[in-house]
Amino acid sequence: MFLDHLKEQLERHISGLKKVRLIRANKREGLVRARLLGATKATGEVLTFLDCHCECHEGWLEPLMERIREKETAVVCPVIDVIDWNTFQYLGNSGEPQIGGLDWRLVFTWHVVPEREQKRRRSAIDVISSPTMAGGLFSIWQCGGTLEVHPCSHVGHVFPKQAPYSRSKALANSVRAAEVWMDEYKELYYHRNPHARLEPYGDVTERIELRNKLQCKPFKWFLENVYPELHVPEDTPGYFGMLRNKGMANFCFDYNPPNENDVTGQKIILYPCHGMGQNQFFEYSSFNEIRYNTRQPEGCIAIDQGSDQLTMFLCRENGQNVPENQKFIFREGKHRVTKRGPALSNPMFTLVTGIVGRWRAVCVTALQRPNSNAATIDIVVCIAAASLSVKDGTLLHQQTQKCVQAEKNPNMGNAAPVLRPCSNSDLQKWFFQERN
Numbered sequence: 001m002f003l004d005h006l007k008e009q010l011e012r013h014i015s016g017l018k019k020v021r022l023i024r025a026n027k028r029e030g031l032v033r034a035r036l037l038g039a040t041k042a043t044g045e046v047l048t049f050l051d052c053h054c055e056c057h058e059g060w061l062e063p064l065m066e067r068i069r070e071k072e073t074a075v076v077c078p079v080i081d082v083i084d085w086n087t088f089q090y091l092g093n094s095g096e097p098q099i100g101g102l103d104w105r106l107v108f109t110w111h112v113v114p115e116r117e118q119k120r121r122r123s124a125i126d127v128i129s130s131p132t133m134a135g136g137l138f139s140i141w142q143c144g145g146t147l148e149v150h151p152c153s154h155v156g157h158v159f160p161k162q163a164p165y166s167r168s169k170a171l172a173n174s175v176r177a178a179e180v181w182m183d184e185y186k187e188l189y190y191h192r193n194p195h196a197r198l199e200p201y202g203d204v205t206e207r208i209e210l211r212n213k214l215q216c217k218p219f220k221w222f223l224e225n226v227y228p229e230l231h232v233p234e235d236t237p238g239y240f241g242m243l244r245n246k247g248m249a250n251f252c253f254d255y256n257p258p259n260e261n262d263v264t265g266q267k268i269i270l271y272p273c274h275g276m277g278q279n280q281f282f283e284y285s286s287f288n289e290i291r292y293n294t295r296q297p298e299g300c301i302a303i304d305q306g307s308d309q310l311t312m313f314l315c316r317e318n319g320q321n322v323p324e325n326q327k328f329i330f331r332e333g334k335h336r337v338t339k340r341g342p343a344l345s346n347p348m349f350t351l352v353t354g355i356v357g358r359w360r361a362v363c364v365t366a367l368q369r370p371n372s373n374a375a376t377i378d379i380v381v382c383i384a385a386a387s388l389s390v391k392d393g394t395l396l397h398q399q400t401q402k403c404v405q406a407e408k409n410p411n412m413g414n415a416a417p418v419l420r421p422c423s424n425s426d427l428q429k430w431f432f433q434e435r436n
């Protein structure tokens with residue numbers, strides 16, 4: 001009853017149109033399988049895909065066709081205008097079109113056309129190179145194609161508030177994309193989504209064979225040549241994951257951005273560590289930033305002037321300097337470490353006394369074997385000591401010279417990290433952990 005218009009009514013309507021065929025699936029297939037079904041039945045030279053909740057603007061098709069004729073390896077998208085979810089009003093998009101990107105959760109993102117691309121274009125009606133297309137597709141680039149947005153082609157689209165069907169395969173699909181296309185960079189995805197490592201993603205052998213057969217380029221090439229705006233995290237071991245407190249055991253840095261389109265402005269809180277990455281994923285960079293980089297653009301923790309609370313700001317652009325209020329020193333103190341070991345079990349103890357590397361070793365009780373050459377000595381035990389750099393775990397905010405401290409109730413609300421004068425308290429000791 002509710003969907004009657006998709007039955008006979010639809011058939012009747014379409015039977016009056018030239019060139020249009022209605023192909024029905026036997027069951028609800030979802031977006032991508034429906035597209036593939038259509039593609040297998042299509043007979044034309046060019047495939048065009050539209051969602052069912054689209055409305056094409058006048059003259060939308062010609063610019064796309066023209067570009068494909070000019071360059072047959074180009075995959076061209078229209079500018080996607082918004083159709084209001086409540087009223088179905090067509091809201092044009094007057095500004096510069098946006099292009100597609102992705103973040104390290106492999107979630108599709110929109111962003112403005114970068115300067116280098118504006119410079120490359122010869123006119124306002126020239127196509128715009130886009131790292132990904134809506135949905136997040138990117139591998140076309142690696143295999144010799146291009147993804148482009150044509151500013152002269154406009155199609156309206158209702159952005160659904162949520163998918164109308166279960167998307168239980170979404171995680172497995174992301175994992176497949178990471179496994180087939182991202183080479184070693186897939187680790188950056190897994191660090192931010194530890195549960196994805198456990199997801200059964202089926203067999204990707206055929207997809208890898210296809211990639212090899214088509215001689216597709218490495219993901220590194222894509223990052224450097226197509227998407228240099230995407231910041232590639234360093235993810236140095238020991239400096240990413242959950243940021244846990246030592247005094248308030250089991251409490252971690254946690255951040256909830258205000259919405260999907262804006263990462264900034266909220267305060268960092270402390271919440272029981274869940275080990276799922278996402279909101280509790282942070283990375284300490286070699287530039288002394290604490291980055292919240294599960295999303296694009298990336299957030300960096302900062303201190304608002306005069307405040308003792310930690311707030312999310314945008315990180316600098318690649319190549320720019322780190323703002324002073326975003327610099328935190330994860331302090332490393334010199335600690336004296338001693339080791340005691342049986343002689344000769346470790347090459348560092350082969351000296352009777354002396355310095356090996358940064359170890360100063362003293363070996364005691366040298367015995368002479370009864371029946372051996374007089375020159376041979378066995379060393380029984382060695383004690384070695386060294387001053388090693390070990391993380392002491394305090395996070396010093398450089399500008400204010402205060403330390404980040406965990407507090408239960410700093411502001412009548414959630415537990416949160418706040419700036420306090422540095423002390424030796426365990427509440428000021430922090431450490432990164434990849435997962436629980």
Ligand SMILES: [Mn+2]
Pocket residue numbers: 051053157158
């Ligand atoms: Mn859609």
